[in-house]
Amino acid sequence: MKVLMKPIEMIAWFNGEKFPVPLRFRLQAEDGSNLVIKIDRILFQEEEKLAGNRMVVYRCEGVVQELNKVFELKYEILTCKWFLFKM
Amino acid sequence: MSDRIIFHIDVNSAYLSWEAAYRLQHGSQTDLRNIPSIVGGDQEKRHGIVLAKSIPAKKFGIITGETIHSAREKCPGLVMVPPNYYRYIMASDAMVNLLKDYSPLIQRYSIDEVFLDYSNMDIPFMDAAGEMSKKIENELGFTVNIGIGPNKLLAKMASDFSKPNKIHTLFNHQLEEKMWNLPVQDLFMVGSRTARKLNGRGIFTIGHLASLDREYIHSWLKKPGLLIWEYANGIENSEVRSGGTPIKSVGNSTTLPFDVETREEAHKVLLAISEMIGMRARDLEMCGWVISVSIKNHLFYSCSHQKKLTAPTDATSTIYKYAALLFDELWDGEPLRHLSISLSQLQSSEFFQISMLEPFDKKNRSLDRTIDSLRSKFGQNSIYRSCFLHSGIDPVIGGVVMEESYPMMSSYL
Numbered sequence: 001m002k003v004l005m006k007p008i009e010m011i012a013w014f015n016g017e018k019f020p021v022p023l024r025f026r027l028q029a030e031d032g033s034n035l036v037i038k039i040d041r042i043l044f045q046e047e048e049k050l051a052g053n054r055m056v057v058y059r060c061e062g063v064v065q066e067l068n069k070v071f072e073l074k075y076e077i078l079t080c081k082w083f084l085f086k087m
Numbered sequence: 088m089s090d091r092i093i094f095h096i097d098v099n100s101a102y103l104s105w106e107a108a109y110r111l112q113h114g115s116q117t118d119l120r121n122i123p124s125i126v127g128g129d130q131e132k133r134h135g136i137v138l139a140k141s142i143p144a145k146k147f148g149i150i151t152g153e154t155i156h157s158a159r160e161k162c163p164g165l166v167m168v169p170p171n172y173y174r175y176i177m178a179s180d181a182m183v184n185l186l187k188d189y190s191p192l193i194q195r196y197s198i199d200e201v202f203l204d205y206s207n208m209d210i211p212f213m214d215a216a217g218e219m220s221k222k223i224e225n226e227l228g229f230t231v232n233i234g235i236g237p238n239k240l241l242a243k244m245a246s247d248f249s250k251p252n253k254i255h256t257l258f259n260h261q262l263e264e265k266m267w268n269l270p271v272q273d274l275f276m277v278g279s280r281t282a283r284k285l286n287g288r289g290i291f292t293i294g295h296l297a298s299l300d301r302e303y304i305h306s307w308l309k310k311p312g313l314l315i316w317e318y319a320n321g322i323e324n325s326e327v328r329s330g331g332t333p334i335k336s337v338g339n340s341t342t343l344p345f346d347v348e349t350r351e352e353a354h355k356v357l358l359a360i361s362e363m364i365g366m367r368a369r370d371l372e373m374c375g376w377v378i379s380v381s382i383k384n385h386l387f388y389s390c391s392h393q394k395k396l397t398a399p400t401d402a403t404s405t406i407y408k409y410a411a412l413l414f415d416e417l418w419d420g421e422p423l424r425h426l427s428i429s430l431s432q433l434q435s436s437e438f439f440q441i442s443m444l445e446p447f448d449k450k451n452r453s454l455d456r457t458i459d460s461l462r463s464k465f466g467q468n469s470i471y472r473s474c475f476l477h478s479g480i481d482p483v484i485g486g487v488v489m490e491e492s493y494p495m496m497s498s499y500l
Binding site for chain 1: 105106108109111112113114116174177178179180181182226227228229
């Protein structure tokens with residue numbers, strides 16, 4: 001996996017648990033087209049507090065351009081922003 | 088009751104470590120701590136000094152407080168990042184929260200230094216310190232030095248021994264071995280001037296200072312001399328104050344992006360600073376007796392002037408009135424790069440004696456309060472004096488507001 005840290009648009013589910021559940025997200029591919037990726041499975045999630053900044057890291061599985069891939073998402077609690085961290 | 092055990096926890100190159108950890112979290116591939124890098128102000132605005140440096144940058148001889156220009160000369164490939172105080176406060180808060188698991192008595196000595204009272208705890212102090220340091224490193228992504236001693240002074244001296252990511256102890260029986268051979272300027276409260284004075288009489292180590300006769304040092308350097316003599320002997324017994332240090336003065340300053348050359352312009356800058364000081368004093372519910380103004384000219388020569396008022400004040404207009412008066416007495420017409428005002432000898436503004444010599448303006452007080460509440464609700468620049476229109480001077484000037492709740496440096500332990 002490569003570190004990308006790309007801001008993404010996310011549809012997530014806030015189910016009353018501690019952290020939101022990411023469902024699907026959209027990012028711009030290199031050719032400018034939009035790519036929608038559905039999250040099939042969350043392998044694990046954990047909170048990190050580096051430098052006191054709270055972020056939730058999710059390792060997920062999903063189909064990207066017809067390939068089953070593992071990637072990591074990050075949710076920054078302070079700013080409510082989602083990132084594609086690694087893929 | 089057994090002896091006191093005090094921890095002093097000091098973040099290694101604080102601003103830089105926090106910046107590095109934050110950047111790694113946001114996908115940065117390089118760790119600022121492993122390359123020559125600094126956190127520093129904006130040179131365009133002439134706030135260009137080194138606030139923190141990495142250990143590789145230190146090897147180039149870069150020191151905290153020097154100008155970015157000279158730092159760059161020492162190390163051409165230097166990476167510079169601007170400071171972000173909000174982030175640093177977040178990191179500092181997270182560290183204090185983590186430390187609260189170990190003791191309820193925590194004193195935030197500055198944004199990156201904390202005293203913790205670990206007396207009479209179950210876990211042995213070395214184990215606890217090791218655990219703290221590991222936990223901070225793993226969870227928060229930066230390293231700390233921990234100094235352990237029987238009082239705050241020795242804990243602070245211990246945390247300074249060797250860096251980074253170390254734990255040191257300094258108890259009274261270790262003074263001779265660990266502290267007395269250090270140069271005298273390494274002692275807390277001994278600045279460059281005092282060190283020069285001491286060196287002038289052949290005193291070069293802390294041990295030598297400690298061995299002097301108490302009466303001799305008292306007659307020579309008076310009360311401050313006695314203090315450093317006690318420190319040299321490891322004598323200090325202040326409490327770990329979890330309530331924070333009491334505020335003794337409210338001051339703000341500004342380094343201007345251009346040199347101020349006219350009296351009118353300088354007065355506007357003073358007014359803008361007065362706005363901030365008045366606002367802060369009223370927020371603290373304090374008013375002050377003494378106003379002082381200090382200026383620095385384009386050749387970096389600085390001087391100051393102060394006045395005791397006939398009645399304490401927290402009013403923007405009164406602060407400005409006296410600041411302008413003091414300024415006029417002080418200024419000789421040279422171009423200025425830096426102006427500051429401070430309000431000291433504070434007391435509660437709940438009750439105070441009004442003066443026969445000074446009109447007490449009730450309307451002005453309520454005007455100030457109204458402006459404060461407007462500004463806190465709609466932003467600092469939501470309402471300002473018309474003289475600042477098109478003047479190129481910010482209507483409210485004063486440092487980093489958030490930083491104020493943590494003293495950057497203090498001589499009170």
